[in-house]
Amino acid sequence: MEFEQSFALVLAVFLLLAAGVTAGVGSRMRPVSDAEERDSGRGSGGGPSADAGPGAGGGGVTSRSGKDRVKRHTWKQRRAAAATRRELDVGMLCAEVATRLESGASLNSAWQDSLERVFPGLNLSQVRDFVKGEDADKESNPLYGLKHRRDVASALRGVLVATEVSTQVGAPLAQILNRVADGISDTMEAAAKRHAAQVGPRASAKLLGVLPIAALGMASLVGVDVVDFATSGGLNTVLIAVGVVLMAAGNLWSIWMIRRAEGMLPRGLDPTLAMDIIAACQQNGISLTATLKAVSQASEEPDLSVVAQMLLLGASWEEAWAEADTKWQGLKAVLQPAWEQGASPVPLLLRGASRTRKRHTQAAIEAAEKLGVRLVVPLGVCLLPAFFVLGIVPVVVSTVQDLIS
Numbered sequence: 021m022e023f024e025q026s027f028a029l030v031l032a033v034f035l036l037l038a039a040g041v042t043a044g045v046g047s048r049m050r051p052v053s054d055a056e057e058r059d060s061g062r063g064s065g066g067g068p069s070a071d072a073g074p075g076a077g078g079g080g081v082t083s084r085s086g087k088d089r090v091k092r093h094t095w096k097q098r099r100a101a102a103a104t105r106r107e108l109d110v111g112m113l114c115a116e117v118a119t120r121l122e123s124g125a126s127l128n129s130a131w132q133d134s135l136e137r138v139f140p141g142l143n144l145s146q147v148r149d150f151v152k153g154e155d156a157d158k159e160s161n162p163l164y165g166l167k168h169r170r171d172v173a174s175a176l177r178g179v180l181v182a183t184e185v186s187t188q189v190g191a192p193l194a195q196i197l198n199r200v201a202d203g204i205s206d207t208m209e210a211a212a213k214r215h216a217a218q219v220g221p222r223a224s225a226k227l228l229g230v231l232p233i234a235a236l237g238m239a240s241l242v243g244v245d246v247v248d249f250a251t252s253g254g255l256n257t258v259l260i261a262v263g264v265v266l267m268a269a270g271n272l273w274s275i276w277m278i279r280r281a282e283g284m285l286p287r288g289l290d291p292t293l294a295m296d297i298i299a300a301c302q303q304n305g306i307s308l309t310a311t312l313k314a315v316s317q318a319s320e321e322p323d324l325s326v327v328a329q330m331l332l333l334g335a336s337w338e339e340a341w342a343e344a345d346t347k348w349q350g351l352k353a354v355l356q357p358a359w360e361q362g363a364s365p366v367p368l369l370l371r372g373a374s375r376t377r378k379r380h381t382q383a384a385i386e387a388a389e390k391l392g393v394r395l396v397v398p399l400g401v402c403l404l405p406a407f408f409v410l411g412i413v414p415v416v417v418s419t420v421q422d423l424i425s
Contacts, residue, residue, distance in 0.1 A: 108138065110176055110204050117131055127193070151177045174207075181293070199299060206377055214385070222278060225278060229271045229274060229403070232267040232411070235411025238411050239414045259413055263405075270406060277398070281391040288319055288321050294321075296373055313329075316328070
C-alpha cells in the first residue's frame with residue numbers, strides 16, 4: 021500500500037504542475053503578427069533547408085521506398101481535401117461569380133457553376149437557407165460542416181445582399197461583387213486572426229476542465245473504490261457531491277468566460293460589408309438615398325430605409341440617424357462629410373470599413389490575451405479544489421480507514 025500511496029502523491033503533484041503550466045502557457049499564447057509572419061517567411065526563404073539530404077536537391081536517391089512515398093502523398097492529399105471541405109473562401113467565391121458574369125454568364129448560371137466547383141451538389145437556395153438558418157435538412161447542406169459557420173454565414177449574407185442591391189438599383193453586378201469580394205476577404209482574414217487568438221485559452225480551458233476527472237481516475241488507480249466511496253453515505257458522499265459541483269461550476273464558468281471573450285457578431289448585415297456595398301454603388305453613380313433604400317430592403321434592415329426617407333424629407337443628418345441602431349454609427353460617421361459637403365463618400369467608406377475591421381480584430385486579440393489570465397480564477401476557485409476533493413481526499417480517507425481497521 022505504501023507504493024500505491026507514493027505513486028498517488030507523485031501523480032497528484034504532476035497533475036497540479038501540469039495544470040499550472042497549462043494555465044501559464046494559455047495566458048501567454050498570442051497570434052503571430054503580420055510583421056513576424058513576414059520575417060519568418062523571409063527567414064525560411066523557400067529554398068532547401070540545411071537539413072535536407074542528398075535527395076532534396078533533385079535526382080538524389082531517397083531512403084524511403086516508392087510505396088511509402090505514395091502512401092504519404094495520398095495521406096497528405098486526403099488531409100488537404102478534408103481541410104478544404106471544412107473551409108470556404110467566400111471572397112474568392114464572390115470574385116468567381118463576378119468573373120463568370122463578366123464573361124457573359126447569366127446570374128443563376130454564374131452562381132450555380134461557382135458553387136458546384138466548391139461543393140458539388142450545392143445550390144443557391146441552400147446558401148440562402150444557410151444564411152437565414154432555416155434549412156430543415158442540415159445534413160444534406162455541406163455548409164453546416166464548415167468551420168466558423170457564423171463568420172461564413174455573415175460573409176455570404178453580404179454577397180447575397182450585394183446581388184439584390186445591384187438588381188434593385190441597376191448597377192453592374194460584376195463590379196459590385198468585385199468590390200465586395202475584397203471587403204469579404206479582409207473580413208474573413210480578420211475573423212481568422214480572432215479565432216487564432218482564442219486557440220490557446222480554449223485549449224487551456226479544455227485541459228483544465230478534465231483535471232478533476234483525472235483525479236477520479238488517479239484515485240481508482242491506487243485502489244480506491246470511488247463508487248463505493250461516493251455511495252457510502254455521510255461525509256464521503258458529501259465530499260464527492262461537492263467535488264462534482266465544483267467541477268461543473270468551474271467548467272461552466274470557463275465556457276461563459278470564453279463566449280464572453282468571443283463577442284457577438286452583429287445581427288443582420290455586417291456594417292463593414294454594408295460600407296463596401298454602398299461604396300460600390302456610389303462608384304457607379306447611384307444616389308446615396310437610393311443606395312440606402314436598396315441596402316435596407318435587401319438586408320431587411322429598416323433603419324437604413326428610415327434614414328433615407330428622412331433625408332429626402334429634408335431632415336438634418338443627426339435627426340435622420342437619431343433612431344438608427346448603434347451598429348450603424350460607423351457608417352453614419354463616414355457618410356456625414358460627403359453628404360454635407362457634396363463630395364464622394366467612397367474613400368471614407370473604404371477607409372472606414374478597413375479601420376472598423378482592424379479595431380474589432382485588435383479588440384478580440386486583447387480579449388483573448390486577458391482571457392488566458394482570467395481562466396486562472398475558475399482554476400483556483402473551482403477546478404483545483406475539485407481535483408483535491410475528488411482525487412486526494414478519497415485516497416487519504418481510505419488510507420486512514422485501512423490504518424484504523
